[in-house]
Amino acid sequence: MYTHPRLSSTWIAFLFVCIVGCSPKNAIFLDPNFQLTNINKITVLPVVDVRVDTSIAVNMEKQIREKVMYLLKAKGYRTTLSDSLGDVGLITEDILKSSKPQFIRRLGPPQDRWIMVLMLIDVAQEIKITSNPTGIAEVAGFLFDKEKGVITWRDKGISKVSDVVGGLFPIAWAMVWGMDEQAISVAMDNLMSSFPENEAPDSKEVRPRFPR
Amino acid sequence: MTKSFTQRKALDSKLNILVLKPFLKFERLGDESTLSASIYRGDAIETNLTIAAIHEVELRHLIPIDSRNQSNNTLLAVCNQLQSLSPQLSSGQISNQTHSLLKLLDTLIGHHAILVQYLKVKVGPDASRTIYTFSGTSSHFQATLISCVTGEVLWNNEVLLRDLPKVNNSNFTESIKLLFKSFPNGTE
Numbered sequence: 001m002y003t004h005p006r007l008s009s010t011w012i013a014f015l016f017v018c019i020v021g022c023s024p025k026n027a028i029f030l031d032p033n034f035q036l037t038n039i040n041k042i043t044v045l046p047v048v049d050v051r052v053d054t055s056i057a058v059n060m061e062k063q064i065r066e067k068v069m070y071l072l073k074a075k076g077y078r079t080t081l082s083d084s085l086g087d088v089g090l091i092t093e094d095i096l097k098s099s100k101p102q103f104i105r106r107l108g109p110p111q112d113r114w115i116m117v118l119m120l121i122d123v124a125q126e127i128k129i130t131s132n133p134t135g136i137a138e139v140a141g142f143l144f145d146k147e148k149g150v151i152t153w154r155d156k157g158i159s160k161v162s163d164v165v166g167g168l169f170p171i172a173w174a175m176v177w178g179m180d181e182q183a184i185s186v187a188m189d190n191l192m193s194s195f196p197e198n199e200a201p202d203s204k205e206v207r208p209r210f211p212r
Numbered sequence: 213m214t215k216s217f218t219q220r221k222a223l224d225s226k227l228n229i230l231v232l233k234p235f236l237k238f239e240r241l242g243d244e245s246t247l248s249a250s251i252y253r254g255d256a257i258e259t260n261l262t263i264a265a266i267h268e269v270e271l272r273h274l275i276p277i278d279s280r281n282q283s284n285n286t287l288l289a290v291c292n293q294l295q296s297l298s299p300q301l302s303s304g305q306i307s308n309q310t311h312s313l314l315k316l317l318d319t320l321i322g323h324h325a326i327l328v329q330y331l332k333v334k335v336g337p338d339a340s341r342t343i344y345t346f347s348g349t350s351s352h353f354q355a356t357l358i359s360c361v362t363g364e365v366l367w368n369n370e371v372l373l374r375d376l377p378k379v380n381n382s383n384f385t386e387s388i389k390l391l392f393k394s395f396p397n398g399t400e
Contacts, residue, residue, distance in 0.1 A: 028244055052352060052372040092303045122350065124374065136348045138241070158242040160348055
């Protein structure tokens with residue numbers, strides 16, 4: 001069967017993005033007792049934007065929070081949203097990485113135990129007539145156990161999405177729609193691929209019936 | 213290349229500015245594994261950043277002091293401790309430990325402020341090995357001026373360069389210029 005070379009390269013690129021974005025990986029940090037812990041509900045706090053380059057407008061709610069809520073449900077976790085980061089002041093990646101129990105206990109609503117903080121570290125795109133449109137993104141995620149005052153899971157998600165076909169149509173498409181949304185979406189998949197599945201018996205009730 | 217957050221105040225021209233050795237961190241994009249600075253000519257970058265900072269301070273009619281040239285062992289030890297705290301200082305985190313170090317510095321040398329520089333480099337996949345031009349590599353330059361007397365952040369700025377910091381590259385020089393563009397002048 002004849003396959004147009006450009007068509008096949010598109011599929012290769014698509015598969016590459018899927019493999020890189022979705023295949024499980026090891027988290028930067030994961031509590032060895034994570035699987036033994038019964039996480040009844042995860043509270044997802046507002047996304048922290050720590051970008052230096054803020055030239056791209058990002059809908060944090062839709063592109064990051066909604067996505068992580070879906071991914072957590074797909075892994076069998078109950079989730080809830082919070083509109084407040086808590087009484088913590090400035091939050092940076094370095095502050096969260098080295099956070100002390102007193103700091104962790106002030107994150108999010110006082111009554112909630114399992115707190116997830118997501119960070120958008122970088123998103124950029126390069127759309128030139130001379131090269132293929134490319135988008136990159138970097139996100140970070142933290143799961144805190146407020147009762148113990150510790151980090152339970154921490155990881156980063158990165159992505160690079162590119163149209164390898166080339167030509168004017170993909171460039172025009174990228175100029176109108178951008179490559180940033182795809183880049184963030186793939187980075188979120190990459191981030192959450194290291195988050196363990198909930199193996200509790202009642203977790204099946206939470207999982208969406210029709211995966212997207 | 214992008215310039216971001218800036219805070220600007222006029223400074224007392226009698227204020228001496230102790231320029232600390234820059235803190236360099238090279239890590240792999242995505243997994244945070246540390247990479248050796250020597251692979252990327254870390255020493256040359258460090259020297260360039262220090263010289264550039266001293267030059268920029270002089271241009272503002274302020275008095276720079278190079279922490280590398282100090283002979284007092286206590287002073288050197290304090291400088292080294294503060295330099296190791298550069299990542300925290302650059303994000304405005306002044307802990308009790310930092311406060312006591314700044315107080316000690318104030319008693320040792322008097323009317324001073326410290327200039328902290330922190331360069332965090334995230335190295336992405338080698339762009340030359342792929343068909344893409346955008347590798348995700350970035351150099352995040354941060355500079356912070358802190359009063360030794362009050363522990364207050366007098367000025368800070370940051371610049372993102374989407375490339376490796378290459379000493380002889382015009383983008384590197386331009387990034388440093390951008391970083392110090394808003395550095396306050398000394399007033400009479």
